[in-house]
Amino acid sequence: MMSDSDTSPLQPRVPALFISAPGSHHGKTTVTAALARYHAARGLRVRVFKTGPDFLDPMLLARAAGGTSGNSSTSQPAYQLDLWLAGESACQQLVSDAAAEADLILIEGVMGLFDGQPSSADLAVLLGVPVLAVIDATGMAQTFGALAYGLARFRPDVTFAGVLANAVASPRHAEMLQQGLRSELNIPYFGAMLRTPEYALPERHLGLVQAAEVHDLDARIDRAAIAIGQTKLAQLPKAVQFRRPQQDDRLMTLPTLLQGTRVGVAQDAAFSFLYPVNLDCLRAMGAQLVFFSPLNDHALPEVDSLYLPGGYPELHLQTLQDNPSMKAALTAHHRHNKPIYAECGGMLYLMESLTDVAGQRASMAGLLPGHAIMQKRLQGLGYQTAPMPGGALRAHTFHHSIIDTGMIPIASGERLHNTSAGEKIFQQNRIIASYLHCYFPSNPVAAAQLFLP
CATH class of the missing domain: 3.40.50.880 (Class I glutamine amidotransferase (GATase) domain)
Incomplete structure (x- = not known):
């Protein structure tokens, strides 16, 4: 695999966010889909990628990025970014090509942020994309801050954008979660998404049910997008200047x-x-x-x-x-x-x-x-x-x-x-x-x- 270097040609700056979590089943796909739909519905050209060899999440993410009610005419396939299958330069190429035409780049991680060799963190560092940690807050309160702090500080080379609380039971629960994020921790808090079946994504033995099989999928994503719109994620993330690899892998x-x-x-x-x-x-x-x-x-x-x-x-x-x-x-x-x-x-x-x-x-x-x-x-x-x-x-x-x-x-x-x-x-x-x-x-x-x- 090929490493990035300072002499790699640069692309225009594009807002980008890497959505990860402490592990599986924290809501990464729901949050990524909600972000894609929220911004695509406002006329932005959103390109979404999935870390790893997954087939099911990319189907749903491509649907979510298609604008209001998943308009397929405005969406493109969600490509897999896998450092072992594809290599570093190919992953850089896929994202930099998308950045040349997109208004927003979203990348969903796989499993936990540091799981696997290579990991989601490795990909985020290679691409230079800040990481949002989605944490399912079920059964926790102030410990939320400790978990967020560990994710933010475990690897100094990872640019940590902040944290979003997911599956929050009530406004009071959200207050307790924020109490754990003491000011001296200096971890941005983007808000909370409440626990509700209204935008839950159905699963089966290989993962999520295929997008085409969920009859009310667009309604579920729309409701999740409304929830995202009530958090600080309604604002576009910071722009990233993507680098093309020295070797053209197109x-x-x-x-x-x-x-x-x-x-x-x-x-x-x-x-x-x-x-x-x-x-x-x-x-x-x-x-x-x-x-x-x-x-x-x-x-x-x-x-x-x-x-x-x-x-x-x-x-x-x-x-x-x-x-x-x-x-x-x-x-x-x-x-x-x-x-x-x-x-x-x-x-x-x-x-x-x-x-x-x-x-x-x-x-x-x-x-x-x-x-x-x-x-x-x-x-x-x-x-x-x-x-x-x-x-x-x-x-x-x-x-x-x-x-x-x-x-x-x-x-x-x-x-x-x-x-x-x-x-x-x-x-x-x-x-x-x-x-x-x-x-x-x-x-x-x-x-x-x-x-x-």
């Missing part, structure tokens, strides 16, 4: 290895776990992307290759089983020796069957021998290097299922933080399948090999 410089290749990309409620930059990478290499829905379509588009991303196929068993035309189209594509690349949920769809946690079993496409079974507990998590046939790609895994198969893997992922074997990578003719979610810009040439006819 995708426009990639070789056009996929020129003229039509890639069919599954995208619907069952298959939606996609890094937007992966699609950018394929396009930059000349691919023409054609989207289709295994849930709703009965035929494949005219394509040379298929990309089946992860998602929630286990929540749509009956619909997937009851679409034999799509399964026949996938079989025909496979018989014509055309490439299929399947990640996690996409791989489960290619198995003979998939069983959910309630024991309901449904027939899937049957292109891979074996059966997938959902589990109640997490079965795989973490960064891995994926030795794909065309080269190594950086990747991440996060799944609640297991597969029972006689397939012999062609390789296994190499874990970042321990020496045990990683996720298995399978190949059946032109099918490449794994639980790993690969980050294509980490090795575009290897990614292209997955789709070359």
Whole structure:
């Protein structure tokens, strides 16, 4: 990874804020979405990013940044900023490109501010963005000040903007929280958001419910934005002068290895776990992307290759089983020796069957021998290097299922933080399948090999 330097070219100054917390479930996503909606509704061009490999939060954040009631015509995808998957210079490039056209940059952290290697704090320092700490104040009073003080002083290189109290029970509760922020601590207090189900975001086993599935999502974000508007966060944060990396990591410089290749990309409620930059990478290499829905379509588009991303196929068993035309189209594509690349949920769809946690079993496409079974507990998590046939790609895994198969893997992922074997990578003719979610810009040439006819 490449380090920043004083000779890196500068961008215009843009207001920016990094929203973090002491840990998960403190309300980072709600606060970030509320800030995005509040300022976008006032006509500002808001760009939002998510730290780490998460798929679900970025869907919601992109929706929130779309102005009043999530106007999709004014929003852009919320890109992931991951120092291990992408590297320092690529993260700098993504944000500095956005800063050239945005009025406000918001970055949501992952887990707690100092959790992980690299951490949210590492990213905030690299980008030079001040950190707002969101603290769920449930069950605490003046100790709020001690927690805020620890976050503010733990690393002197982190620019600490201040603290916001979340899940506050009453105005009196808010007073007790402020008492803990004694004046000598010199920690800015931005206000409080009350504890209410009116803007709570529903969750399921992999995280938040997908934005498209929450029927009243815009109303929830609007109510959260109203609450944010009653705090000091209604004012724009301080402007940040972003630096471009010395090395230009924009995708426009990639070789056009996929020129003229039509890639069919599954995208619907069952298959939606996609890094937007992966699609950018394929396009930059000349691919023409054609989207289709295994849930709703009965035929494949005219394509040379298929990309089946992860998602929630286990929540749509009956619909997937009851679409034999799509399964026949996938079989025909496979018989014509055309490439299929399947990640996690996409791989489960290619198995003979998939069983959910309630024991309901449904027939899937049957292109891979074996059966997938959902589990109640997490079965795989973490960064891995994926030795794909065309080269190594950086990747991440996060799944609640297991597969029972006689397939012999062609390789296994190499874990970042321990020496045990990683996720298995399978190949059946032109099918490449794994639980790993690969980050294509980490090795575009290897990614292209997955789709070359």
